Amino acid sequence: MVDHMGKKQMVADLKEGDEVDSHFSISYRKYPRAYRDGHSFELRLQDSSGQINAVYWGGREQDQGAVQELYDSIKERDVVHVRGKVSIFRDALQIGIDPGRGHVVEKSAFSDLSCFVPTSPRDLDEMMRELDRAVEQIANADMRSLLQHFFADEGFRARFRVSPAAITHHCNRIGGLLEHTLNTHSICGFMAVRYSELDRDLLLTGALLHDIGKVREYVVTSGIDCTLEGRLVGHVVMGGQMVDEACGSIPGFPGITRLKLVHMVLSSHGKLECGSPKTPSFPEATVLAQADQMTATVEKHISLRAEACTRTQDDWTWDREYGGIFLR
Ligand SMILES: [Fe+2]
């Protein structure tokens, strides 16, 4: 048996028939219910490699109260020690936890949270250096001051460096926001070269700032969650407010540039139904919204293909949002 405080078994490596004795983070729980032999409950477990369902089967020895008590002792985002066995249920792997066979699920003191949330494949410090170079390349002194207001601030830097870009969508990993910001900035930089009519500094400043609200939208523990202000206000509006306040704190910051940058953050999702309170009203705002959309779509396609290839030999998979995805 594996020493349960020792090497971590990763979700992505689990196979049918494997004995599990390891730690996972709970992403959600389903309330206990009755089944033929007693009461059971379901958990969605995760680590940095993926997610898997687990079912606790109380059996005939445990009454409803005992199962409920165990269920109440663990909650979402707790790290739990799980001993169980992997089987296949409806074409998906699942961990069965049967106390009659010595299986357990219990709250754990295991504290290496890096096991539970994936980190960007790119080096975080190297990405921060790329970001700093992008700031230095802004010729307009007001806009460079605005960028330094954020990116030269130690506290903001530290949060921006590790922030994810999402919970479930593209770049949902530590450093994901940095990756997404640099990718969006690169596409905008290319467009600024191709279209000399564009205000390069305005476009690139908007690109670097467009998702800064995400440092207040997400919180990383043993998983990625949304903060209360993230849920109630959202990063588009929070980012617009942050940019507006920062411009106001810089003496002599031009009013029109302030409004344009706030507009670019607010319209960066392109459409009202995608969470933007305004649609893009000038070319730099349109380029930014399209670049944002492009990185998100490409990254989603790449991850859909990669994920599907680990679980099927078929040529195609289907995604509710993106339709048919060709896997060869
Ligand atoms: Fe966004």
Ligand SMILES: [Fe+2]
């Ligand atoms: Fe974005």
